[in-house]
Amino acid sequence: MPRVSFEHIVKKFGALTVLDDLDLTVESGDFLVLLGPSGCGKTTLLNLLAGLADVTSGRIMIGTRDVTDLDPKDRRLAMVFQSYALYPTKTVRGNLRFGLSASKLPREEIDKRIAWAADMLQIGPLMDRRPAQLSGGQRQRVAIGRALVKHADVLLFDEPLSNLDAKLRTEMRMEIKKLHEELGPTVVYVTHDQIEAMTMATRIAIMNGGKIEQFGTPDDVYERPANLFVAGFIGSPSMNLLPATAEDGGRARLADGSLIDLTAYAFDAAPSPGAALVAGLRPEHFTLAAPAEAACRLDLPVRHIERTGSDALLSLAFADRRITVRVTPTDAAHLRTGDRVAVAFPKDRLNLFDARSGRRI
Template sequence: MSFLDIDNVTKSYGNVEVLHRVDIDVQEGEFLVLVGPSGCGKSTLLNMIAGLENITGGNISINGRVVNDVHPSKRNIAMVFQSYALYPNMTVGQNMTFGMEMHGIPKPERDRKLADVAKLLQIENLLDRKPGQLSGGQRQRVAMGRALVRDPDVFLFDEPLSNLDAKLRVDMRTEIKKLHQKLGTTIVYVTHDQIEALTLSTRIAVMNKGYVQQLGTAKEVYDDPANMFVASFMGSPSMNLIPAKIVEDNGALAAEITDASGRPVRLRLSRDGAGVRAHLERRVILGIRPEAITDAEGADRRASNLQVLGNDVAVTEPAGSDTFVTMTLSGKDCIARMRADAEARAGAHFDFTVNMDKAVLFDPETEERIDR
């Protein structure tokens, strides 16, 4: 049985249903990330787990106990908010121990837990300061420390890094991951940042319009997206989605697209199952990640289906360790991710190498995968 079980959960405001039959099981020690655009329902779901929002339908269970009607203070969860929610008139130490004091935990035990967590988070020297004297990163550590001292069943993080600058976000991301690996705690973490989702999670629930679009590991969600929304939302730059037609080419199936000049180009498919064959001579969407389009030297030598695609280069964008190259395929901009010293030049013709083992296909009407 899962440690946190979200079973057929719905949420409505009046006649408007905003969360639709959500089913997610979280094992003990797992790091689940809820990711999606603003308004997709991820924070609402987190608040329902916390007890801050009522459930319209379904059940939420924590450690085998249904908590639908259990007060937030009785659920043994700890929440870290985007705004930190620290008491400005209390010291760091007082902020971290206040919850334990309210629950009647004796002072010696409070002091012991405070010392252990402060050492873990390396904030021993901040315990006598007020929140107004701290940086954003320090406040976030204090907010995390306040959750950790309680030793809850489940930690809930609501976009905890969104107020930090870019470098500090990366640093704190690493700290949170180290902390999870060290403590083995069960975490549900909400973010709209798909890089956070990919780097932190053991599993990801990609949400949109109140539905869970896909639930899986970072690799599954990134390499094997269930639909066009997941394909385009996860990854930076996002997956190239190219209009194509399935054709037969010397006995094999291929995706026919057009180059920058409008000439037809055929790329042989690695997958030709029943779902693909059912779309023979029909329009599809060919999905290819930017890193699967590169130059010959940068191509993955383990791939079984590398194909050359000659095309004109529209734009090159050096980005330090990589160069992003834009070209036109089937009338749409398509991005290739190359090595920093790749020889592609704007305005020139270039032989791209495409790893078709990484290609996926979608139905343009339903936007669902057809090659699984």
């Protein structure tokens, strides 16, 4: 399986620059998820790789082949689209067969591959139906099948699950993950759903405004966000980002005057006293019982309680903003709006950012 690399990619639509000098390498067999808000350029990047759009400048390599100027059919990749894009007048079998129409394979080989894909995706009984006679989940399986029969080295997915309902989405997520583990192709998968990204990816590239904000494993991205954008984007409910000022003695002062202990924090570069910081505290890392090694303890009034079933979200008033804290439903059961609650945050879970550059320090 080849690696895929984008080198100095620039893409402009008229005067609008969508991608500006972008570099990205997907290692062989990786499951890369391109994640970002709408309009961040992730689908454009996928289309450039597929050959459905032309780069303005830069180079795209698949393995040792420069595919920048190749026709889509010659790039040896397969793509699954958001709206399935099945051919409505062809049967399921016809759809899979057309997927191989450029490959000039012998007839027996084509039939063998179609049978293999049908078996793999359990669409055997549907082979003679037309797309209009299939449910959403079945259509998506056929679309994946049409990509699989090509035995392409690189599989591309463009938000393939966003048209499915929640239950099917979970099933298909596991199925795609399983296919990746069994067949081991290099995958580039575009989504705006962070659950999909966190569960399926071996690498995530978080994009914003045509740039890659962070490229790393799901754990990296979640535990050590590289900047304020990633910190705010990844995680639901999102990370609490509180302005703070660095002080002497490994401490920082928050907006309400309380102190955070930074002594256990692994700084890339320690801030000088007086520097403006942003402290990032994930809602699920707060505890009601104070741990021995607490970075800070806060005593705050409850403004709002939201129960989601598996846990409860407390919205606490802090200076001029709110802090979200995740607790168990049992803990939330006796709390009422207006009660004061004491929460603590462990030292080893802190994220600190430079307020001016937005970068992690």
